[in-house]
Amino acid sequence: MKVQNNITVFSGDTRNNVRAEWVNKEGTDSFDQKSRTIYVGNFLKEFPLRERIQQRRAEVQQRAMKIVQDAWDGDRQLDKEIKMREEESRELREDNKEQLENLKDVSRRMEELRESFGIDRGSEEQRELERMIQERRSGNVSLSEKEPTEYQRRALLLEKEGAEYRSRIAANNGQILMNSEETKAIRRERLKSHTMVDAQVQAEDVMESLTDQVVGMVAEEAKEHLDEEQEKREEQAEKIEEKREELEEVQEKRDEREEELEEIIEDMPVEDMTNLQQTMDEVKRQVQKVLAEANMAVEDVKGAKVDTAV
Numbered sequence: 001m002k003v004q005n006n007i008t009v010f011s012g013d014t015r016n017n018v019r020a021e022w023v024n025k026e027g028t029d030s031f032d033q034k035s036r037t038i039y040v041g042n043f044l045k046e047f048p049l050r051e052r053i054q055q056r057r058a059e060v061q062q063r064a065m066k067i068v069q070d071a072w073d074g075d076r077q078l079d080k081e082i083k084m085r086e087e088e089s090r091e092l093r094e095d096n097k098e099q100l101e102n103l104k105d106v107s108r109r110m111e112e113l114r115e116s117f118g119i120d121r122g123s124e125e126q127r128e129l130e131r132m133i134q135e136r137r138s139g140n141v142s143l144s145e146k147e148p149t150e151y152q153r154r155a156l157l158l159e160k161e162g163a164e165y166r167s168r169i170a171a172n173n174g175q176i177l178m179n180s181e182e183t184k185a186i187r188r189e190r191l192k193s194h195t196m197v198d199a200q201v202q203a204e205d206v207m208e209s210l211t212d213q214v215v216g217m218v219a220e221e222a223k224e225h226l227d228e229e230q231e232k233r234e235e236q237a238e239k240i241e242e243k244r245e246e247l248e249e250v251q252e253k254r255d256e257r258e259e260e261l262e263e264i265i266e267d268m269p270v271e272d273m274t275n276l277q278q279t280m281d282e283v284k285r286q287v288q289k290v291l292a293e294a295n296m297a298v299e300d301v302k303g304a305k306v307d308t309a310v
Contacts, residue, residue, distance in 0.1 A: 049217065049218065049221045052217060053214055053217060053218070056210070056213055056214065056217065057210060057214070060206060060207060060209065060210045060213070061207070063206055064204075064206040064207050067202050067206065068200060075190075078186055078190060081186065082183050082186055082187070085179040085182060085183050086179070086183065088175070088179060089175070089176045089179045089180065092172040092173075092175055092176050093172075093176065095168070095172055096169050096172050096173070099165045099166075099168050099169045099172075100165075100169065102162075102165045103162055103165045103166065103169075106158050106159075106161055106162040106165070107162075109158055110155060110158050110159075113151065113154055113155055113158065114126070114151070114155070117150075117151040119151055125149060125151065125152065128146070128152065129148075129151070129152045129155050129156075132148065132152065132156060133155075133156070133159050136156075136159065136163075137163070
């Protein structure tokens with residue numbers, strides 16, 4: 001079975017760029033119906049898509065094989081029927097040979113009977129016997145028929161036996177003719193229908209449909225995965241935006257406090273500024289001590305500021 005359904009699925013790492021697209025050999029956005037390449041990122045590892053594709057492929061292949069198998073079985077059934085009829089006709093011909101031998105034997109015994117009674121071929125009794133035989137073979141019975149002689153009676157019994165053989169041969173020939181006509185009709189219809197060819201075409205169409213099914217499955221899976229990734233990014237963006245707004249608020253408060261501190265320092269005497277500096281140094285020392293006790297490095301608290309306005 002020749003099926004054109006090339007599907008290439010790339011499932012490499014796409015942590016930085018997850019996408020699902022169709023491309024043709026030229027690499028444009030359109031896609032070739034016979035050759036489809038699908039980039040689906042690493043979501044194939046995260047979802048049982050590969051297993052579902054394999055299952056769908058197995059189902060489609062099974063359906064295609066069933067179409068061909070049914071056609072094959074039907075074709076073989078026709079062959080079987082033809083062979084059966086030919087075999088029956090052969091047996092009937094063999095039976096006809098046997099019945100013809102029986103007829104020859106009847107003719108031989110008829111001749112022996114005539115000779116044993118001393119009946120001449122041209123005698124009135126012989127002509128009367130032949131007339132009786134013709135009437136019986138044609139189905140006509142003469143009402144004026146005389147009572148047969150002993151010779152005629154025995155000859156008519158032989159004729160009756162021969163009639164059975166002839167009837168059997170006629171029935172056999174009728175069945176042989178019927179078998180021959182039906183066999184010819186079957187072969188004529190087979191030539192018209194092209195059953196196996198049509199089945200193969202149908203099976204190929206079924207396999208071709210696998211391309212569309214797989215593309216649809218992959219595209220749907222990719223879309224769902226990309227939607228999830230987009231939702232995650234949006235959630236992260238919202239958190240970053242919230243954090244940025246919080247930092248801006250903190251920065252605004254710090255700016256306000258620094259402005260207030262500058263105003264206080266400008267109006268403060270030199271001695272008070274010295275005391276303030278000492279106080280700030282003391283606070284810094286206390287902070288250093290607390291951090292040391294907590295077994296934390298100073299560099300682990302980058303950007304930390306002491307609010308001297310407290």
